[in-house]
Amino acid sequence: xxxxxxxxxxxxxxxxxxxxxxxxxxxxxxxxxxxxxxxxxxxxxxxxxxxxxxxxxxxxxxxxxxxxxxxxxxxxxxxxxxxxxxxxxxxxxxxxxxxxxxxxxxxxxxxxxxxxxxxxxxxxxxxxxxxxxxxxxxxxxxxxxxxxxxxxxxxxxxxxxxxxxxxxxxxxxxxxxxxxxxxxxxxxxxxxxxxxxxxxxxxxxxxxxxxxxxxxxxxxxxxxxxxxxxxxxxxxxxxxxxxxxxxxxxxxxxxxxxxxxxxxxxxxxxxxxxxxxxxxxxxxxxxxxxxxxxxxxxxxxxx
Amino acid sequence: xxxxxxxxxxxxxxxxxxxxxxxxxxxxxxxxxxxxxxxxxxxxxxxxxxxxxxxxxxxxxxxxxxxxxxxxxxxxxxxxxxxxxxxxxxxxxxxxxxxxxxxxxxxxxxxxxxxxxxxxxxxxxxxxxxxxxxxxxxxxxxxxxxxxxxxxxxxxxxxxxxxxxxxxxxxxxxxxxxxxxxxxxxxxxxxxxxxxxxxxxxxxxxxxxxxxxxxxxxxxxxxxxxxxxxxxxxxxxxxxxxxxxxxxxxxxxxxxxxxxxxxxxxxxxxxxxxxxxxxx
Numbered sequence: 001x002x003x004x005x006x007x008x009x010x011x012x013x014x015x016x017x018x019x020x021x022x023x024x025x026x027x028x029x030x031x032x033x034x035x036x037x038x039x040x041x042x043x044x045x046x047x048x049x050x051x052x053x054x055x056x057x058x059x060x061x062x063x064x065x066x067x068x069x070x071x072x073x074x075x076x077x078x079x080x081x082x083x084x085x086x087x088x089x090x091x092x093x094x095x096x097x098x099x100x101x102x103x104x105x106x107x108x109x110x111x112x113x114x115x116x117x118x119x120x121x122x123x124x125x126x127x128x129x130x131x132x133x134x135x136x137x138x139x140x141x142x143x144x145x146x147x148x149x150x151x152x153x154x155x156x157x158x159x160x161x162x163x164x165x166x167x168x169x170x171x172x173x174x175x176x177x178x179x180x181x182x183x184x185x186x187x188x189x190x191x192x193x194x195x196x197x198x199x200x201x202x203x204x205x206x207x208x209x210x211x212x213x214x215x216x217x218x219x220x221x222x223x224x225x226x227x228x229x230x231x232x233x234x235x236x237x238x239x240x241x242x243x244x245x246x247x248x249x250x251x252x253x254x255x256x257x258x259x260x261x262x263x264x265x266x267x268x269x270x271x272x273x274x275x276x277x278x279x280x281x282x283x284x285x286x287x288x289x290x291x292x293x294x295x296x297x298x299x300x301x302x303x
Numbered sequence: 304x305x306x307x308x309x310x311x312x313x314x315x316x317x318x319x320x321x322x323x324x325x326x327x328x329x330x331x332x333x334x335x336x337x338x339x340x341x342x343x344x345x346x347x348x349x350x351x352x353x354x355x356x357x358x359x360x361x362x363x364x365x366x367x368x369x370x371x372x373x374x375x376x377x378x379x380x381x382x383x384x385x386x387x388x389x390x391x392x393x394x395x396x397x398x399x400x401x402x403x404x405x406x407x408x409x410x411x412x413x414x415x416x417x418x419x420x421x422x423x424x425x426x427x428x429x430x431x432x433x434x435x436x437x438x439x440x441x442x443x444x445x446x447x448x449x450x451x452x453x454x455x456x457x458x459x460x461x462x463x464x465x466x467x468x469x470x471x472x473x474x475x476x477x478x479x480x481x482x483x484x485x486x487x488x489x490x491x492x493x494x495x496x497x498x499x500x501x502x503x504x505x506x507x508x509x510x511x512x513x514x515x516x517x518x519x520x521x522x523x524x525x526x527x528x529x530x531x532x533x534x535x536x537x538x539x540x541x542x543x544x545x546x547x548x549x550x551x552x553x554x555x556x557x558x559x560x561x562x563x564x565x566x567x568x569x570x571x572x573x574x575x576x577x578x579x580x581x582x583x
Contacts, residue, residue: 024403027482028396035394035453036409042450043416043424050427097322104319116565117327123557124334125511127531128550132333135340135547142332145350172330204312225418233420236513236532252422252514259518265430272426276419283418 054270066270076271079251080278086163086238086250087231090170094178094227095220102183103208115183119176129169130240134160137168165241166248170231178227185219186212225283232279251275334554341547359548367530367549373556375441376510376526382445383452383509384502390449391456392498396490398457399464413454421451421514429518439521447515452505459504463497464490496567503564510557527553 020026057065070076105111121129137143137159144156159165189212197207235252242248255275259268341359343352363369394413398406416424428447432438437446467490475489491498513528520529531553534546 024401024406026401029401029403030397031393032397032409035390035457036412038390038449038453039412039416042428042446044412046428046431047424049431050424053427053430097326100315100319101323104316104323112565114323118323119561119565120558121330123507123511123561124554125528125531125557126513127528127535128337128554129333131531131535131546131550132337135543136329136333136336142336142350143329172333175326204315229418229420233422233514235422236517240532240535252420255422255426256518259426259429265426265433268426269430272423276423279420279423280418 050269051273053266054273056266058264058266066267067274069267070270070274075249076254079249079254080274082248083232083234083250083252083275084278086166086170086234086248087228090167090174090231091178091224091228093171094175094231095182095224097175098179098182098223099186099220102179102186103212105183106186115180118179121172122176124173126169126173126234126236127240129172130237133165133169133172133241137165160241162243163247166234166238169237169241170234173237174227174230177230178223181223181226182219185216185223188219189215221286221289224286228282228286229279232275251278337547337550337554340544341551343544346544359542359544360552362542363545363548363552366545367534369549369552371523372525372527372530375524376556378441379444379448379516379524379526380506380509382441383448384506386445387449387452387456387505388498388502390453391501392460392494394453395457395460396464396486399461400469413457416451416454417458421512422518424450425515425518428515432519438519439524441524443519443521444516444524444526447519448509448512450515451512452508455508456501456505459501460494460497463494463501467493500564500567503560503567507557507560507564510553510560527556 014022017026054066055063057063057069059065105114108114124132135141139156139158143159144153147153148156159168193211193215194207197211202210233252234250235256238244238248238250238253244253251271252275255268255271258264258271339352340346342355342357344354344356346352398410425447428450429438432443432447437443471489471493472485475485480488510526511528512526513532516526516529517532520526525533531546531549534549
């Protein structure tokens with residue numbers, strides 16, 4: 001037996017370390033571990049916990065009681081429709097505004113100044129925008145005053161404490177974000193493709209329709225999803241600028257009410273799960289329809 | 304560059320500039336309303352207030368204990384920026400440089416907190432934090448804010464790291480640098496612009512992050528944006544101008560950081576690695 005004592009790696013094949021390294025696991029890969037543990041502890045675990053908790057109703061009853069209550073009470077289930085009525089038009093408007101503006105800005109020499117101005121509202125925060133819009137769009141605000149001075153209207157328009165107030169605030173806070181994403185997708189496409197189309201005599205609309213649109217579709221799908229997620233979770237502006245008991249009683253208000261006014265964390269988790277489900281369903285639907293369009297490189301042939 | 308000179312395309316361009324102008328004018332008018340109101344003595348039903356004063360700033364300062372709120376805000380932000388930088392950059396490095404089983408799953412794990420609205424995961428997260436007694440404390444607020452910022456740093460940093468030629472690292476390895484030395488002497492200097500950009504964006508995001516802080520903050524761990532919300536929500540007791548003064552302080556705080564951030568990073572390159580078009 002002693003004769004066999006010096007075990008060489010050759011007899012046993014590569015060491016565990018080498019085998020792991022061949023599969024991409026080594027000291028460098030381990031650097032991902034802290035962030036992964038963090039994400040498991042603070043994102044996956046709470047989510048799973050909330051999911052389980054939502055089946056343990058505070059008031060007792062069977063395990064689906066929270067969900068049954070949600071879908072049988074119009075004050076609760078209407079919040080889904082209220083949220084979608086806000087989020088979908090806002091996302092579409094933001095996208096429809098962002099596309100032509102991004103195409104225009106792309107041709108500008110001094111893009112940076114304009115992008116900076118358009119990015120500004122991101123930093124204002126929904127609370128400041130709400131406060132500003134209450135003053136600005138209110139019956140005595142500058143907006144109504146200007147319209148009356150020019151004789152466009154005779155009575156101040158009612159623009160706050162209703163659907164339109166929340167709508168305006170979502171456009172102001174959401175547009176810069178949508179615009180930035182759209183602009184970066186638009187500028188990511190090789191201009192040589194458009195020049196080739198122009199050489200062949202394609203008009204501006206044809207170039208957009210047949211060159212840019214197919215290439216941009218995946219980017220638009222992602223932009224739509226990210227903007228939709230933002231608009232869907234509208235909370236402070238729906239309270240401050242809207243009609244939190246009526247048309248803008250969005251689903252996040254229902255969830256916050258359950259958690260912090262009724263202290264019913266089980267119900268709140270159930271509402272959060274429904275909210276996540278509705279939102280993910282739309283995201284998945286949008287991303288799936290992306291597969292119907294062109295997929296491939298968006299750079300020139302010479303790359 | 305292609306120049307269209309038909310009447311239709313000129314009209315189209317004019318319409319777009321009109322839209323941009325309309326948006327920007329209303330945006331600035333809205334901000335101006337808040338600023339004017341914060342300096343106003345009495346402002347009811349007229350174009351401009353009767354007179355101007357700065358006393359709302361001093362009253363907001365004492366009424367809302369702004370010094371304490373600002374201190375808490377900056378401490379929370381400093382902690383969030385530092386921790387998300389440390390966790391995010393290291394993880395991004397591993398994800399950018401190595402291919403391993405389960406990498407796609409990990410990336411999905413880091414993508415999800417950005418695709419799910421904060422209030423959706425915030426409520427279960429707050430429930431867990433309340434059970435562990437962490438909610439309402441300083442570290443509870445920091446932990447909640449880290450959930451979206453760590454993935455954000457990772458996803459912003461991956462393209463930055465991929466741009467660095469691995470040969471540089473290989474050369475350092477040949478000269479005997481270990482992973483730590485490689486990080487400090489080679490990668491950190493090269494990545495510094497990217498890291499600064501990512502962290503400044505985390506900073507701006509954290510100042511504005513309402514939902515997560517709102518869900519877990521206690522009376523002594525409110526950040527500026529949550530304190531502002533409560534001030535507006537409980538309006539009527541306080542003068543509107545005082546709230547506006549606070550909103551202006553908030554805006555200036557974020558604006559300073561945004562302008563610094565924009566000096567380091569081109570905003571259009573945050574999301575994709577769009578190549579800069581050569582200036583014609």
